[in-house]
Amino acid sequence: MRQKECPSCGIEIDKNYNLCPICKYEFPVKSKFNIKIIAVILIILFAYPLIKLFINLINK
Numbered sequence: 256m257r258q259k260e261c262p263s264c265g266i267e268i269d270k271n272y273n274l275c276p277i278c279k280y281e282f283p284v285k286s287k288f289n290i291k292i293i294a295v296i297l298i299i300l301f302a303y304p305l306i307k308l309f310i311n312l313i314n315k
């Protein structure tokens with residue numbers, strides 16, 4: 256369960272390793288955190304015009 260497969264040589268290694276001990280393949284850094292940041296940025300980008308519109312409606 257706590258193992259991952261090396262895409263380069265196909266060997267099962269510990270999930271905590273970022274470097275394959277057999278072929279020295281470097282695993283890319285987990286993108287989970289980056290996806291969260293992108294999601295937040297997208298939400299802000301979409302929400303900002305709506306908030307602006309809402310403020311304009313209130314000020315009328």
Ligand SMILES: [Zn+2]
Nearest residue numbers: 261264275278
């Ligand atoms: Zn490998």
